[in-house]
Amino acid sequence: MDEPRAELTADADERATPPAFDELTPVDEVVRGERTRDDFLDAVLDADDPMTVGEVADAAGHGTDAAREYLEWFERMGIVTRVTDSPATYRRNPSYLRWRRVQTLRERYTDEELVDLLGTERERAETYAGEFDADSPDEVAIADRASDDGRSVEDVWADVSAWRTSRRRTDLLERALKAEGEGSAGRRRAV
Amino acid sequence: MTGGADPDDPTDPTAGEGAPADFDRLDTIAERLDGDDRFESVDSRPEFAPDRVTCSYDLGFYPEPVRSARLEVAWFQNGDFSLHYHEDHDASTFDHRWDRHPSDHNARDHVHPGPDAPTPGEDTVHPTDWRDVLASVLHEIQRRQRAFWTG
Numbered sequence: 304m305d306e307p308r309a310e311l312t313a314d315a316d317e318r319a320t321p322p323a324f325d326e327l328t329p330v331d332e333v334v335r336g337e338r339t340r341d342d343f344l345d346a347v348l349d350a351d352d353p354m355t356v357g358e359v360a361d362a363a364g365h366g367t368d369a370a371r372e373y374l375e376w377f378e379r380m381g382i383v384t385r386v387t388d389s390p391a392t393y394r395r396n397p398s399y400l401r402w403r404r405v406q407t408l409r410e411r412y413t414d415e416e417l418v419d420l421l422g423t424e425r426e427r428a429e430t431y432a433g434e435f436d437a438d439s440p441d442e443v444a445i446a447d448r449a450s451d452d453g454r455s456v457e458d459v460w461a462d463v464s465a466w467r468t469s470r471r472r473t474d475l476l477e478r479a480l481k482a483e484g485e486g487s488a489g490r491r492r493a494v
Numbered sequence: 495m496t497g498g499a500d501p502d503d504p505t506d507p508t509a510g511e512g513a514p515a516d517f518d519r520l521d522t523i524a525e526r527l528d529g530d531d532r533f534e535s536v537d538s539r540p541e542f543a544p545d546r547v548t549c550s551y552d553l554g555f556y557p558e559p560v561r562s563a564r565l566e567v568a569w570f571q572n573g574d575f576s577l578h579y580h581e582d583h584d585a586s587t588f589d590h591r592w593d594r595h596p597s598d599h600n601a602r603d604h605v606h607p608g609p610d611a612p613t614p615g616e617d618t619v620h621p622t623d624w625r626d627v628l629a630s631v632l633h634e635i636q637r638r639q640r641a642f643w644t645g
């Protein structure tokens with residue numbers, strides 16, 4: 304990245320008291336989190352394909368004993384599912400992550416708020432459907448569409464990604480509202 | 495949208511091109527960066543399933559002519575990302591972008607260097623691990639921040 308232009312740099316007065324860059328937490332530590340648990344969570348959340356205990360240990364940068372313990376714990380919590388027994392392999396459990404997000408929605412918002420959010424999200428998705436003249440982003444071939452419309456691939460990619468994001472959010476909101484009838488009494492009331 | 499494609503499963507064979515925002519990764523990024531002394535605030539909007547995370551740098555790391563500085567983080571379920579660093583100055587701005595996504599002007603991995611992050615950018619190779627990508631970006635920003643004081 305370019306260095307700042309000379310006229311933007313600190314003047315003599317400011318330089319007398321520069322910021323304490325050396326006291327900051329090193330960036331590698333910031334992005335990795337503070338605990339062993341964060342290392343294992345990062346490893347299993349990336350496990351789209353089944354991973355052995357040894358592979359999870361390597362990915363997390365810790366030993367296999369710790370990996371086995373964390374995997375058993377994550378399995379009990381539903382974060383991972385065991386795919387095979389011998390050798391034991393695990394993969395992340397996307398339905399748990401979705402369930403947790405739906406629960407968060409139900410705890411945080413009233414039904415009225417969820418309905419409003421859903422309306423906004425559906426409108427957004429419909430706008431994209433109209434712009435692309437398609438029922439689903441799966442129908443859009445990004446490079447072809449860009450060349451047909453005289454737009455950049457990057458622009459079309461950004462819109463398709465936003466459309467997919469909007470549909471995913473719509474799905475979460477629909478699940479949160481549908482879960483209403485499935486009995487978990489006394490959670491929420493209108494504000 | 496129930497009963498068909500699973501929007502949470504990145505290995506879903508029915509998924510076409512592009513991918514939705516990776517809400518779980520964005521949450522993790524917001525959690526890790528929030529509270530670090532580099533940032534005055536770390537915001538996810540909308541909070542329940544963010545499209546991106548906006549990290550506003552503490553202005554104590556910049557001299558007077560810099561009025562605000564932020565890093566916007568967008569990450570997608572197929573591993574694509576776009577990280578945008580932006581500074582506002584008294585009379586100008588500075589932008590720099592690190593990208594991994596389809597493009598007709600560059601390779602999948604590329605950067606749009608400052609001052610105005612022009613298109614096309616420069617082809618590059620970003621690390622495989624998302625944490626290494628983020629660390630290297632934060633590191634580059636810090637190098638620029640230091641240069642304000644030593645220049």
